[in-house]
Amino acid sequence: MLTKNISEKIREEFPVFKKYVYMNTGWCAPRSTRVLSAINEINEIESREGVGSQKIRKVQDSVRNSLRQKAAKFLGAGEDETAVTQNTSSGINMIVTCFTFKPGDEIIISSEEHPAGIVPWLQLKNLKGINLKVVKTGAPEVFIDNLKKALSKKTKLIMLSHVSCMTGFCLPIKEVCRIAREKEIPVLVDGAQSAGQIKVDVHGLGCDFYAIPGQKWMLGPESTGALYIRKEMLEKIQSINAGYRSIRKFAFEGPSMELFESAKRFEMFDTNAALMNGLDMGISILDETGIDEIEETIKNNARIITDEFSKMSGIKILTPSNYSKKPDSGLLSIIFTEMESADAVNELYEKYGIIARHFRTGNIVRFSLNYFNSENDISKVIEAVSQLSSKA
Numbered sequence: 001m002l003t004k005n006i007s008e009k010i011r012e013e014f015p016v017f018k019k020y021v022y023m024n025t026g027w028c029a030p031r032s033t034r035v036l037s038a039i040n041e042i043n044e045i046e047s048r049e050g051v052g053s054q055k056i057r058k059v060q061d062s063v064r065n066s067l068r069q070k071a072a073k074f075l076g077a078g079e080d081e082t083a084v085t086q087n088t089s090s091g092i093n094m095i096v097t098c099f100t101f102k103p104g105d106e107i108i109i110s111s112e113e114h115p116a117g118i119v120p121w122l123q124l125k126n127l128k129g130i131n132l133k134v135v136k137t138g139a140p141e142v143f144i145d146n147l148k149k150a151l152s153k154k155t156k157l158i159m160l161s162h163v164s165c166m167t168g169f170c171l172p173i174k175e176v177c178r179i180a181r182e183k184e185i186p187v188l189v190d191g192a193q194s195a196g197q198i199k200v201d202v203h204g205l206g207c208d209f210y211a212i213p214g215q216k217w218m219l220g221p222e223s224t225g226a227l228y229i230r231k232e233m234l235e236k237i238q239s240i241n242a243g244y245r246s247i248r249k250f251a252f253e254g255p256s257m258e259l260f261e262s263a264k265r266f267e268m269f270d271t272n273a274a275l276m277n278g279l280d281m282g283i284s285i286l287d288e289t290g291i292d293e294i295e296e297t298i299k300n301n302a303r304i305i306t307d308e309f310s311k312m313s314g315i316k317i318l319t320p321s322n323y324s325k326k327p328d329s330g331l332l333s334i335i336f337t338e339m340e341s342a343d344a345v346n347e348l349y350e351k352y353g354i355i356a357r358h359f360r361t362g363n364i365v366r367f368s369l370n371y372f373n374s375e376n377d378i379s380k381v382i383e384a385v386s387q388l389s390s391k392a
């Protein structure tokens with residue numbers, strides 16, 4: 001738990017907590033009043049001063065630059081290695097466009113990827129004849145073993161979630177990157193469930209690409225995100241996608257252009273400044289507590305719930321202590337053995353005021369514990385799941 005004072009102060013700025021126990025950051029963060037104000041601040045200036053005026057153009061640019069800087073710092077990246085994006089998917093897809101694929105090229109993913117990390121490769125399978133190899137997750141050393149067996153001369157790229165959206169399992173990305181670098185295979189990390197809940201240091205991990213959303217653990221609004229591209233990679237790769245924001249020089253004669261050398265060339269076009277300002281504020285809120293304390297708090301809270309869940313019959317825990325003694329993250333997934341996940345999530349909401357999510361595939365109910373969840377939230381979830389699991 002965070003100290004009571006910090007926890008109460010943070011909770012005050014999330015209106016949803018007045019009514020509900022919010023445990024669905026893995027889908028989308030609850031909206032804080034400060035994030036809302038940051039969004040409104042830009043919307044108001046734009047409507048007052050003229051959204052297309054020179055003055056506002058400067059404001060929009062400075063919002064974008066500030067967000068790029070803050071996101072880079074948060075990920076342990078250089079500013080020139082960071083691009084502002086719209087979500088995880090746009091980052092992943094941008095990297096896909098940086099490579100040419102031929103029939104027989106192999107892409108390796110894990111068995112716990114989100115469709116956002118599978119669909120682009122399936123598309124390439126259909127269009128270009130690549131092969132998609134799925135490596136089964138397990139304890140870190142088992143996973144690494146499975147991965148090594150899957151590697152071949154045809155491996156073009158490895159793409160993995162840092163934290164699994166299904167089980168909360170934290171994949172051994174650093175070790176994967178070490179192995180991949182020896183073989184000069186690029187690693188793209190899906191950071192949708194990691195950035196903002198565990199410490200991310202892209203240089204320390206040694207990955208080539210890291211795509212994150214703004215709307216989940218980063219506490220920002222939807223349609224925001226960031227993408228890290230390792231400096232050495234920036235020099236090697238070019239996307240076939242580029243737009244008016246990718247260039248530092250342009251001439252109609254020719255026509256001709258010069259692209260930015262930095263990751264800015266992946267930003268392509270204007271995006272909503274109000275929303276970018278919202279994510280900027282989300283990062284500021286996280287920085288106030290600090291990611292180390294956030295991660296520790298989340299894992300402690302997860303451990304308390306996991307310990308209680310493990311005493312209950314009528315549920316199966318999927319997360320994450322399958323592989324280690326302590327939870328890797330705040331994503332806790334369970335299966336009610338005698339209940340549909342959709343019904344369980346509905347009842348949790350209607351009867352207990354708990355916001356969780358379900359996955360029809362696998363009949364999974366997932367709770368996302370965040371650092372702002374209180375002791376009372378945790379007790380309520382334990383009580384509700386205990387009642388639902390013994391109802392069957």
Ligand SMILES: Cc1ncc(COP(=O)(O)O)c(C=O)c1O
Binds near residue numbers: 090116117164192213
């Ligand atoms: C692991 C993972 N990757 C990707 C996504 C898709 O994220 P976005 O909507 O930011 O593209 C999600 C969404 O839940 C996710 O959990």
